[in-house]
Amino acid sequence: MWSFSKPAVTWTMVLVGIFAAILWDVLPSGNGPSRFRDLPLHGTRFRMRNVPLTETEKATFGGAEVVKRLIRCEGQPAILLTVVDGGKNNHAIHDPTYCLRGAGWTIVAENPLPIPGGTARWVRLKQRLAGADREIEAVYWFSNGRQCYDSSLRSWADGVLARVSRHRVGPSPALVLMHSLGQEEQYPDWEAILRSLPALSRR
Amino acid sequence: MGFPPALRLVLLAFAVYQSRDLALAWRDAPYERFSLIAFLLWVVPVIVARWRKERSEASDSVVDGIAVVCLVAKSVTGLNLLAYIGLALMLSRFGRPTGRGALFVWSLGAFLWMPVTGWGLSTVDPALLGWMRVTLVALISLGSCTALRSESMPLAEGRSA
Secondary structure: OOOOOOHHHHHHHHHHHHHHHHHHHHOOOOOOOOOOOOOOOEOOOEEEEEOOOOHHHHHHHOOOEEEEEEEEEOOOOOEEEEEEEOOOOHHHOOOHHHHHHHOOOEEEEEEEEEEOOEEEEEEEEEEEEOOEEEEEEEEEEEEOOOOEEOOHHHHHHHHHHHHHOOOOOOOOOEEEEEEEOOOOOOOOOHHHHHHHOOOHHHO | OOOOHHHHHHHHHHHHHHOOHHHHHHHHOHHHOOHHHHHHHHHHHHHHHHHHOOOOOOOHHHHHHHHHHHHHHHHHHOOHHHHHHHHHHHHHOOOOOOOHHHHHHHHHHHHHHOHHHHHHOOOOOHHHHHHHHHHHHHHHHHHHHHHHHHHHHHHHHHHHO
16 A cells, blocks of 8 residues: 655655646636526517625625626516526535525425426525515526536536536536515516516526 | 645645635525534644644544545536545644544534535525534544543653652
8 A cells, every 4th residue: 555655756646636626727628608697688578687796795706707787577567686607616606506595585386497498496485574465476496508407416516517527518507586576565576577588598 | 654744735725715615604604604603623633632732543644645636636627525535634644533433423524514504504594504514523523532632641651650
């Protein structure tokens, strides 16, 4: 068994390992610009406006490219869209239910939701604030540039593969999260919203 | 036999650098609200064992080697968990519980301050989960320190005699 008995050899091997690890981190990873950066602000059945990130969001997302927009689709309540592209920071991609639960929301119902590029997840969430219940709905999916899916474990595996291969096997996954604001009585018709925003599930 | 002491310090510094996202998680993630306390409690046996100059049965070379692999693999894969495991292993090189049982339980206890536990148990209320983690780590550390004390006792008695 190797006993690390020669200090010079041990020092060299460890320092080369550390140097290689730092190089792997700092060299360009081969991931192009975010696929979501040119999402249109207006369409025939929707309009969007950019929403600035909060300080906590900036810290959480690190260097990841993030699109945060308020969307109004014809005949639908307002929706908040957050797209996090993990190309520059894989760790920014989380299971959104982890963050929503952490923010005090309880999941009361969830189901898979077929979308043009694959499968999304629909969730209904409840929160008790100042003695009153508030309910919102959210839809999210991960996209690896070829397919949309709702498994955070798969997005994690895709992220690792993309990073190990320096993005030769494909881009890092992105998370697309949309949720209602709970300020209107009406629940969103997600199928109608997704039909109005075809560019979103085809990236 | 393991790495030279100066190299261990270099590796500990590298482990801290690789684990830098941990500070962010401790500050901002609701499920990690008490994890800093859990981490500090988990480190107590390291300090106690170091102070008492305990030797563990675990092979130092293997621990050092696994730590290096984890820390380098963290950069390649982007998996923070590997960096946290590397950090725990490097900290254990400065002192750790003696006895296989205590060492095994204390090593598993390291996962309690890592965000993977919060992620895996995110169906539990964040505050309750935080207290559970702190309580468990406190018990593990207390047990590890007690084990250290009882195993050292004959030596201490021998010295006084």
